[in-house]
Amino acid sequence: MIDVQHIDHSFTIGKKGRENEVPVLKDVSLSVAKGEIACIVGRSGSGKSTLLNLISGYISPTKGRIVINGTDVTGFNEKEWAQFRLDHFGFIFQSFQLIPGLTTYENVEMPLALKGIKPSERKQKVQDMLKRVGLENHAAHYPNELSGGQQQRVSIARALILNPSIILADEPTGSLDSETEHEVLELIQQLNRERGITFVIITHDDEVASIGHSKFQLHDGVLKGGITVEV
Amino acid sequence: MVDRGLLYREWKQNQVVILLSIAFLVLANPLSIVNTYLSYQGCLDRQDPQYCDFIVNYSISNLIDINWVPGVILAVCFLGMERSKGTMDFILSLPYNRSQIFQTKFWLGGFVIVLSQLIGFLLAWLLILVYNPEHVYFFEHSSIGVIVISFMAFSLVMAAGALTGNAFAQLLTAFSAAILPYLIIALPVGNLEVVFGANIWEIFPSPESYFSLASNLSNLVPISYVVNEWLINSKYLLLIPAVMSMLFYLIGFISFKKLPSERNGHFFLWNRLDRPVQILVMAFGILGFGLFGYYTGHSIIGYILGMIIGAVAGFFVSYFSIYKKTKV
Numbered sequence: 001m002i003d004v005q006h007i008d009h010s011f012t013i014g015k016k017g018r019e020n021e022v023p024v025l026k027d028v029s030l031s032v033a034k035g036e037i038a039c040i041v042g043r044s045g046s047g048k049s050t051l052l053n054l055i056s057g058y059i060s061p062t063k064g065r066i067v068i069n070g071t072d073v074t075g076f077n078e079k080e081w082a083q084f085r086l087d088h089f090g091f092i093f094q095s096f097q098l099i100p101g102l103t104t105y106e107n108v109e110m111p112l113a114l115k116g117i118k119p120s121e122r123k124q125k126v127q128d129m130l131k132r133v134g135l136e137n138h139a140a141h142y143p144n145e146l147s148g149g150q151q152q153r154v155s156i157a158r159a160l161i162l163n164p165s166i167i168l169a170d171e172p173t174g175s176l177d178s179e180t181e182h183e184v185l186e187l188i189q190q191l192n193r194e195r196g197i198t199f200v201i202i203t204h205d206d207e208v209a210s211i212g213h214s215k216f217q218l219h220d221g222v223l224k225g226g227i228t229v230e231v
Numbered sequence: 232m233v234d235r236g237l238l239y240r241e242w243k244q245n246q247v248v249i250l251l252s253i254a255f256l257v258l259a260n261p262l263s264i265v266n267t268y269l270s271y272q273g274c275l276d277r278q279d280p281q282y283c284d285f286i287v288n289y290s291i292s293n294l295i296d297i298n299w300v301p302g303v304i305l306a307v308c309f310l311g312m313e314r315s316k317g318t319m320d321f322i323l324s325l326p327y328n329r330s331q332i333f334q335t336k337f338w339l340g341g342f343v344i345v346l347s348q349l350i351g352f353l354l355a356w357l358l359i360l361v362y363n364p365e366h367v368y369f370f371e372h373s374s375i376g377v378i379v380i381s382f383m384a385f386s387l388v389m390a391a392g393a394l395t396g397n398a399f400a401q402l403l404t405a406f407s408a409a410i411l412p413y414l415i416i417a418l419p420v421g422n423l424e425v426v427f428g429a430n431i432w433e434i435f436p437s438p439e440s441y442f443s444l445a446s447n448l449s450n451l452v453p454i455s456y457v458v459n460e461w462l463i464n465s466k467y468l469l470l471i472p473a474v475m476s477m478l479f480y481l482i483g484f485i486s487f488k489k490l491p492s493e494r495n496g497h498f499f500l501w502n503r504l505d506r507p508v509q510i511l512v513m514a515f516g517i518l519g520f521g522l523f524g525y526y527t528g529h530s531i532i533g534y535i536l537g538m539i540i541g542a543v544a545g546f547f548v549s550y551f552s553i554y555k556k557t558k559v
Contacts, residue, residue, distance in 0.1 A: 011502065056324070058323060078328035078329060078330075079328055081328075082325075082326045082327055082328050083326060085324060085325075085326055086326035089324070091320075091321070091324040093317060093320055093321060094317070095316065095317045095318075097316075097317060097318045097320065097321035099240065099243045099244050099318075100243075100244065101242070101243035101244060101245075101246040101247075102243050106243075110239075110240065111325075113236065113239070114236040114325060114326060115326075170320075
């Protein structure tokens with residue numbers, strides 16, 4: 001499903017001709033199976049967000065290979081990545097990133113509209129999805145009328161609406177209190193069980209990491225080993 | 232290039248600021264005329280008509296002189312705020328490439344700025360026909376000029392936003408670029424005058440030639456167009472901000488396409504800029520504070536003290552603004 005093979009990534013700093021390569025990721029290899037919840041944990045600056053950016057295609061690795069759903073995406077150009085993201089990925093962000101001028105319904109509907117799906121078809125899909133995340137009574141509410149947990153549920157619904165096979169989540173509970181965090185994590189586990197969606201979660205929180213079937217520890221750009229639990 | 236889905240997203244994300252910008256830019260020009268007309272009517276109520284003139288003169292302070300402000304606000308909302316709030320990551324997760332994202336943001340803002348002001352110009356023109364003032368000065372020149380200048384301001388702040396990782400950095404970079412020619416030329420020249428105890432204009436054949444050169448150079452300083460002194464010059468002078476707009480557009484477009492997003496929240500997205508800009512800030516601090524120190528007491532001690540304070544201030548300002556990440 002996601003196969004990261006011997007990835008190196010570095011930034012260049014310094015004067016031209018005397019550049020210094022600052023390695024961010026060093027020979028990172030990991031494999032995430034279909035239907036797995038994989039947690040990438042590490043402190044700030046350990047390279048976990050860079051790893052997520054590489055898997056998302058926002059940046060390209062200096063060395064190595066990334067294969068997702070059987071497709072080698074390493075050499076993809078921007079256009080190919082844009083299409084690939086639309087077909088395969090959903091994203092959940094720490095700060096929810098809902099559009100303030102859109103209602104809950106419209107925020108969830110937006111990816112469908114961008115994909116060109118007919119309004120009649122969209123309506124049913126959005127209603128089903130809102131029901132699934134328990135927000136059917138908040139469809140007409142704007143983000144500022146929702147709690148943090150509800151906003152993250154909208155964000156999850158938006159990420160799921162195109163039925164992606166993989167959800168990439170960057171600190172999904174980072175802005176939530178512990179009670180709401182627990183609710184959101186439970187929802188992620190339920191969705192993973194029901195739909196077989198693969199989750200790749202970036203976190204520095206041990207409680208979040210505890211829901212993972214596998215846990216990859218990054219330390220200063222080096223993978224310190226993964227713990228895998230049977231799915 | 233510009234995508235409908237992205238336009239919809241930009242509209243919904245920035246609806247309030249776009250609507251307020253449109254309202255201001257549409258109304259500023261006609262309201263200036265209404266204001267002049269009401270002043271004239273007030274004069275007629277108080278005084279003999281022979282002492283009242285109904286003259287619409289755009290060279291005198293006018294509401295449209297600040298039409299560049301909505302351009303700045305739009306550019307900050309489109310880039311700096313999106314990076315500060317993290318919503319830029321969501322846009323990048325949408326099925327669009329970076330050039331589509333930048334083009335959509337840039338041309339949406341450009342369209343709002345230009346079209347709203349053209350509507351305002353048309354309304355003002357109709358009001359002039361209706362009110363029929365005795366004289367109208369600089370109407371077309373000023374109205375078209377502020378469109379060009381506000382577009383330049385928008386392009387400049389968009390370019391700064393494409394280079395930087397948060398709203399504060401965007402504004403600071405845009406302001407620095409707007410006064411950069413002054414910092415590069417006038418500040419060192421002022422310091423040379425202090426060090427050598429001479430006036431720079433003395434080395435010119437005549438004071439007029441010096442002032443002519445200084446005036447021509449000031450036309451290359453973007454911030455000089457904030458005040459409407461450009462109105463007294465040739466209309467062709469507006470070609471300079473027009474060319475600057477294109478230059479800023481290209482800088483913004485290329486920067487947005489090429490620079491990584493994982494440095495969102497940092498001052499510069501291109502980390503190679505950190506050190507040279509820190510050195511420049513310190514150098515300008517030394518030169519600027521040195522001049523200030525000298526002119527407070529006209530003494531070399533004041534000059535040296537000013538330079539020391541400038542070096543320390545420049546170091547701390549640059550260190551905390553450039554190296555301190557504002558978003559975790």
